[in-house]
Amino acid sequence: MSVYVRTARTAVRVPGAPAPYDTVHVVARYPALPAQDEAQRMSGRLDADAAGAPYPVVVIASGVNLPADGYRWLACRLVEAGFVVAGYDWLGELFPGEPGLTPGIDLEAAGPEHYGERPTTPALAPVLDALASLNGSGPLAGLLDLERVGVFGHSAGGTVLLQSARAEWFPQVRAVVTYAAHTMAAQALGHAPRTLLAAPVAAPTLLIDGTADGVIAASAIRYGEQAGAAAHDPVERTWREALPESTEAWLVRLAGGGHLLPVHPEDPSTARGFLEEPTDADPERLRQVLADLVTSFLAAKLLGRPEDKQRLEQLTEQPPSEIADIHRR
Secondary structure, three states: OOOEEEEEEEEEEOOOOOOOOOEEEEEEEEEEOOOOOHHHHHHOOOOEOHHHOOEEEEEEEOOOOOOHHHHHHHHHHHHHOOOEEEEEEEEEEEEOOEEEEOOOOOOOOOOOOOOOOOOOOOOHHHHHHHHHHHOOOOOOOOOEEEEEEEEEEEOHHHHHHHHHOOOOOOOOEEEEEEEOOOOEOOHHHOOOOOOEOOOOOOOOEEEEEEOOOHHHHHHHHHHOOOOOOOOOOHHHHHHHHHOOOOOOEEEEEEOOOOOOOOOOOOOOOOOOHHHOOOOOOOHHHHHHHHHHHHHHHHHHHHHOOHHHHHHHHHHHHOOOOOEEEEEEO
16 A cells, blocks of 8 residues: 655754854655645645554765655655655855865864764754654654654664764664764874774664765775775774674675665766766666665654564565675674
């Protein structure tokens, strides 16, 4: 049975951010009922379908200079799986004097003198506050379970989530999924070469990457390694060394997947997709497998239905050919 997906929008200020770069625009997608009367048909403001409430929430943190709408296809898949899904756009300073779309990166908090003192993203708390406001009034009033939150982060969005989803800071975050994200520390922030920062995540965590990620390969120089070096594998290092031993941690590699696989359609005028070489892999099929992984993992951890857990186990025991490797510890 298909799900009718609709959108609620809001905005929230980020404390301490300088104007005009102090506002995050939040888009929340939810399962809705078809238009019930003329007023709804004219306004487009449709009621949420309360049948599956209270809905756990998934927050998507985009990569640098990648708009939230690029992940709309994945958000809709997650809504169909039983979630309300929030993405956000923040036009902020990537570096002093350089504005761009950012998942929210506190450069001081990510530096060697202050790492571990506070979240490296100042965006997650305001986004959760915005969702709490949506839960108070409007079509989503009373329908969100903000104590069951999953997060999906792509590239730098995944990195700041891995660095920030500490239980003491965000106890409501019950599952973490990332694509093309790691916690290798940039030398430009003052870290020594090849420094791997701890990812203080206690919640079950799934790291996904692609075997044809030209952006991660080219970025090795940022961390004191040779660009394109075969030994440069920061995602695996993060899975093996950065996550606590007590954390349920998965690593899945998609054969032929590139860095911008989760973004569709891709805008070639932004981000760094030009660093990637074409592959023979079918991107549509890879996105299907990616969506299956993300929805199955989050459903198993947040919804906990037997069928969700069974589907995740089936992906582990009988992975499709597009999965090059799958590891769990």
